[in-house]
Amino acid sequence: MTAAPPTDEVRARILAAVDGLRDEMVTSLQSLVRIPSVNPKYPGVEYEEHVGREGEGSAVLAELYERAGAAVDVFAVEPGRENAVGRLGGGTGRSLIFNGHVDVVPGGDPADWHVAPPFSGEVVGNRMYGRGTTDQKAGLIGQAYAAIALRRAGVQLSGDLLLQCAVGEETVDYTCGTGAIVERGYTADAAVVSEPSAPPTPVSLAVVSPGLLWFSVTVEGIKVHCSMRGETIHPHRAGDALGVNAIDKIFTVYQALRGLEQEWVQTQRHELFFDGHFALLPGVIRGAPGDLAVPFALSDSATIEYTVMYHPQRDGEDVRAEIQGVIDRAADSDPWLRKHRPVCEWKLQWDPYSIEPDADINQALAAAYRRAAVGTGFAPEPTFTGFYGGCDATVLKKLGIPSVVLGPGDLRVAHANDEYVDLGEMWLAARTYALLAADWCGVV
Numbered sequence: 001m002t003a004a005p006p007t008d009e010v011r012a013r014i015l016a017a018v019d020g021l022r023d024e025m026v027t028s029l030q031s032l033v034r035i036p037s038v039n040p041k042y043p044g045v046e047y048e049e050h051v052g053r054e055g056e057g058s059a060v061l062a063e064l065y066e067r068a069g070a071a072v073d074v075f076a077v078e079p080g081r082e083n084a085v086g087r088l089g090g091g092t093g094r095s096l097i098f099n100g101h102v103d104v105v106p107g108g109d110p111a112d113w114h115v116a117p118p119f120s121g122e123v124v125g126n127r128m129y130g131r132g133t134t135d136q137k138a139g140l141i142g143q144a145y146a147a148i149a150l151r152r153a154g155v156q157l158s159g160d161l162l163l164q165c166a167v168g169e170e171t172v173d174y175t176c177g178t179g180a181i182v183e184r185g186y187t188a189d190a191a192v193v194s195e196p197s198a199p200p201t202p203v204s205l206a207v208v209s210p211g212l213l214w215f216s217v218t219v220e221g222i223k224v225h226c227s228m229r230g231e232t233i234h235p236h237r238a239g240d241a242l243g244v245n246a247i248d249k250i251f252t253v254y255q256a257l258r259g260l261e262q263e264w265v266q267t268q269r270h271e272l273f274f275d276g277h278f279a280l281l282p283g284v285i286r287g288a289p290g291d292l293a294v295p296f297a298l299s300d301s302a303t304i305e306y307t308v309m310y311h312p313q314r315d316g317e318d319v320r321a322e323i324q325g326v327i328d329r330a331a332d333s334d335p336w337l338r339k340h341r342p343v344c345e346w347k348l349q350w351d352p353y354s355i356e357p358d359a360d361i362n363q364a365l366a367a368a369y370r371r372a373a374v375g376t377g378f379a380p381e382p383t384f385t386g387f388y389g390g391c392d393a394t395v396l397k398k399l400g401i402p403s404v405v406l407g408p409g410d411l412r413v414a415h416a417n418d419e420y421v422d423l424g425e426m427w428l429a430a431r432t433y434a435l436l437a438a439d440w441c442g443v444v
Helices: 008-020 022-033 053-067 133-152 178-183 226-233 246-267 316-332 335-339 360-373 393-398 423-441
Strands: 071-076 082-088 096-101 127-129 161-166 191-193 205-208 211-220 279-288 301-310 343-350 384-386 403-405 420-422
Touching (some): 008 022, 008 133, 008 360, 008 423, 022 423, 053 082, 082 133, 096 133, 161 178, 191 360, 211 246, 211 316, 246 301, 246 316, 316 335, 360 423, 420 423
Parallel strands (some): 096 161, 191 403, 205 384
Antiparallel strands (some): 071 082, 082 161, 127 420, 205 403, 211 301, 211 343
């Protein structure tokens, strides 16, 4: 059968169906949030304590995909870490992926959550609180209910719609998650990833992301009793021959990288990101005199772990070389570090994704948003923006699938205590997804 665009009457039926499912969406999201689907490979997490919970979350999505009339495939690369995929449509029009991840980061200490416990899914006003509400279970639920609404509205798609619930995103474990799904044959002409696409505005169209690097830099010192501190730092005393505090020396490197970060404010600019977004975060610092956890000796080792968000038009290897050059010059300026060079360990490089704003999928998504937003109180025009972090759109792009991010939630509360999602955003996203599927895939 020939694919045709939906009529205005069909679009109205679709929106009415989504609206009629609004309360069910909230209930399903609450059930999903209450499953602590912490990625078992997340740093600091005991694998055996958490493996299997991602699969429990995927089972919730698989059931929703079945309600939409999809043929469902649940599979795992690693036991207990099941992905869920639903396929519906006639296979004769353009195909589309709705992708999201079910794994979350740890909830942390419940005492640090002040509104509601981390896996409660408690609703306060128009917000639902809990780990994964924004990042990114609301997006998964919105996509699933968009498909359910199509069925309720009596709409049969011409092209295939693939609903993908992936594991492993939070640790870049795409060989278990999104990458494995696509390699299994679930590919399409375009994809929408339902990560939280605010800021700057709710349910934005995020068409580009920064690249991401993770590295550590370590310097060595010489351990000696704390009473010798003065002997090691003042002129005409014993100095480095007696002891060197590695913590002092690591701050030489820190200051140099802080200078690079400030330089980037002026030199690394992009129209879809605020000036200064591309930055070097010293997120973890360690230093101690051997195994001692008390400050009774000079530290003989110090390490800083960095996350780097770099400009999407730059090559990751080039950024690494720039950072290494800054560290080398800082070492050259210090007599101790000249002879005892800082050691960098490069742990992760996650490339940017990008798609032209005028790409077909972006224009179709923008049109769907405009229709979905009518009468909702949300902005009538979509905002084209950059996605502030990294996500599986990079995986899809590398596998040849043009991809864009649009989803409920706000990255400013992702991974944070009292993470929440605005439930109205989930509703708007579901309306947008449903209209996009009908417009992109066509109807019969």
